[in-house]
Amino acid sequence: MGQSASAAANSSRRESNNRIHGSKSKAMLQADEEDFEIVDCATDFISDLSDECLACIFRSLGSGDRKRCSLVCRRWLRIEGQSRLRLSLHAQSDLLPIIPSLFSRFDAVTKLSLKCDSRCVSVGDEALVLISLRCRNLTRLKLRACRELTDAGMMSFAKNCKGLKKLSCGSCKFGAKGMNAVLDNSSALEELSVKRLCGITDGSAAEPIGTGVAAASLKRICLKELDNGQCFGPLIIGAKKLRTLKLFRCSGDWDKLLQVIAERVTSMVEIHLEKLQVSDVGLTAISNCLDLEILHLIKNPECTNVGLVSVAERCKLLRKLHIDGWKANRVGDEGLVSVAKNCANLQELVLIGVNPTKVSLEALASNCPNLERLAFCGSDTVGDVEISCIAAKCVALKKLCIKGCPVSDIGLEALAGGCPNMVRVKLNKCRGVTAEGADWLRASRPLTAMILDTGETIQGLLTGRGFVACTLRRWASNRNNS
Numbered sequence: 001m002g003q004s005a006s007a008a009a010n011s012s013r014r015e016s017n018n019r020i021h022g023s024k025s026k027a028m029l030q031a032d033e034e035d036f037e038i039v040d041c042a043t044d045f046i047s048d049l050s051d052e053c054l055a056c057i058f059r060s061l062g063s064g065d066r067k068r069c070s071l072v073c074r075r076w077l078r079i080e081g082q083s084r085l086r087l088s089l090h091a092q093s094d095l096l097p098i099i100p101s102l103f104s105r106f107d108a109v110t111k112l113s114l115k116c117d118s119r120c121v122s123v124g125d126e127a128l129v130l131i132s133l134r135c136r137n138l139t140r141l142k143l144r145a146c147r148e149l150t151d152a153g154m155m156s157f158a159k160n161c162k163g164l165k166k167l168s169c170g171s172c173k174f175g176a177k178g179m180n181a182v183l184d185n186s187s188a189l190e191e192l193s194v195k196r197l198c199g200i201t202d203g204s205a206a207e208p209i210g211t212g213v214a215a216a217s218l219k220r221i222c223l224k225e226l227d228n229g230q231c232f233g234p235l236i237i238g239a240k241k242l243r244t245l246k247l248f249r250c251s252g253d254w255d256k257l258l259q260v261i262a263e264r265v266t267s268m269v270e271i272h273l274e275k276l277q278v279s280d281v282g283l284t285a286i287s288n289c290l291d292l293e294i295l296h297l298i299k300n301p302e303c304t305n306v307g308l309v310s311v312a313e314r315c316k317l318l319r320k321l322h323i324d325g326w327k328a329n330r331v332g333d334e335g336l337v338s339v340a341k342n343c344a345n346l347q348e349l350v351l352i353g354v355n356p357t358k359v360s361l362e363a364l365a366s367n368c369p370n371l372e373r374l375a376f377c378g379s380d381t382v383g384d385v386e387i388s389c390i391a392a393k394c395v396a397l398k399k400l401c402i403k404g405c406p407v408s409d410i411g412l413e414a415l416a417g418g419c420p421n422m423v424r425v426k427l428n429k430c431r432g433v434t435a436e437g438a439d440w441l442r443a444s445r446p447l448t449a450m451i452l453d454t455g456e457t458i459q460g461l462l463t464g465r466g467f468v469a470c471t472l473r474r475w476a477s478n479r480n481n482s
Contacts, residue, residue, distance in 0.1 A: 210235020
C-alpha cells in the first residue's frame with residue numbers, strides 16, 4: 001500500500017511539472033513569434049539582389065564558376081556578360097561569324113586576348129575591325145600568332161580604340177605602319193611588349209617606329225627576338241617617362257643607341273639586357289640612369305667588370321642585380337666588390353656562370369645589410385668556404401638557392417648555425433653534398449623550408465638554369481602576395 005501511494009505521488013508530481021514546463025515552452029514560443037517573423041524556407045533572396053551586387057559577386061569568381069553561373073537563368077546570363085571586363089579568345093578564322101553576337105553579350109570588355117595556334121589560320125583585319133567597333137573602351141590588347149593581321153587592320157583598330165593603355169603582340173606579321181598607327185592614336189599607352197614582329201625585317205631601310213603621341217605616356221617597353229629592334233629607337237628615346245626597358249635577343253649593335261637613350265631618358269629604374277650585342281660602352285651609358293634599381297645582364301659576353309663598376313659607382317640605389325656570365329669569366333670579384341661598396345640597398349643578387357670568391361662575398365655581406373636573396377648557379381668558386389662566409393655574415397639573408405656548385409656537407413654544417421633569418425634553402429646537384437648531410441640539415445633547421453637534391457635519390461626537381469628561374473618566379477610571387 002505504501003509503495004502504491006508513493007508511486008501515485010510521483011506520477012502526480014510529473015504531470016504537474018509537465019504542465020508547468022509545457023506552459024513555459026508555449027509562452028516562450030509565443031514570445032519568439034512576436035519578436036521574429038517566421039520565414040518560408042523557399043524564399044528566393046538572390047532574386048532581391050540588385051544587378052550591381054550580382055555583378056560584384058561574379059567579378060570575384062573564377063572563369064569556370066562564372067561560366068556555370070551564367071547558365072542558371074537569363075538574368076544571370078545577361079549580368080555575367082555585362083560585368084565581364086576580361087576576355088580571352090581562340091583567334092582562329094572561324095571566330096569571325098560569331099563576333100557580333102559574342103560582343104553583344106560581352107559589351108563591357110576592356111581587356112582582350114586574341115591567341116591563335118601557330119598551325120591554324122588566324123583572324124584577319126575584318127575580325128579585328130569588328131571587335132574595335134564594339135569594344136571602343138578597350139584598354140588592353142594581347143595578340144598572339146595572329147598572322148593574318150596587316151597594317152591596314154591595325155590602322156583601323158587604332159582609330160576606333162584610342163584609350164589603349166597596354167599592347168602586347170607576338171608572332172604577328174603587320175609592320176611599322178600598323179605599329180605607328182597605334183602609337184599615333186593611343187595617347188594613354190603605358191606598356192608596350194613586342195615579340196617576333198615579322199613585318200619589320202627590312203634591315204636599315206625599315207621605317208622608324210615611335211613618333212606618335214604614345215611616347216609621352218609610355219612607362220614600360222619590352223622588345224623580344226626582333227631582327228630590327230633598333231627601329232624602335234625613336235620611341236624609346238622619346239619616352240621621357242619610361243621606367244622599365246627590357247631588350248631580349250634583338251640583333252644589331254646596341255651600344256650607340258643605349259648612349260643616346262641614357263642621355264635623354266634618365267627616369268628608368270629597371271633595365272634588362274639579354275643576349276645583345278652590348279659592351280662596357282653600353283653599361284657606362286646606363287650608369288647615367290641614377291635612379292636605377294633593377295639590372296639584369298644576361299649572356300652579354302662583352303660586358304666586363306669595367307662596365308659593372310661604372311654602373312655601381314653611379315647607380316647607388318640598385319636593389320636587384322642578376323648576372324649570367326655565360327662562363328665568359330669577365331665579371332667577377334672586382335665588379336662585385338664595387339657593387340658592395342656603392343650599393344648599400346642591394347636586396348637580391350643572382351649569379352649564373354659567375355665565379356665570385358670569399359673576397360667579394362664578404363664585402364657584400366659586410367656592406368649590404370639588406371641582402372635577403374642570393375642565388376648561385378654553375379659558380380665554380382662557390383664552395384664550403386664561401387658558404388661558411390655567407391652563413392656567418394649575411395644576417396639578413398632569407399632565401400638561398402645554389403645549383404651545380406662545389407659545396408659539400410661541410411658547407412651545410414655552416415648553414416645549420418648561420419643566417420638566423422633564413423626561411424628557404426634550395427640546393428641542387430652539388431656533388432659534394434650527400435643524402436645524409438641533407439637530412440641532417442633538415443633536422444637541424446626544422447623551421448626553414450628545405451629543397452635539397454643531392455643527385456642521389458631525390459627525383460623530379462627542375463634541372464639546368466630553369467631551377468634558378470623557377471626559384472626567382474616564386475620569390476617574385478611571394479613578394480607580390482605580401
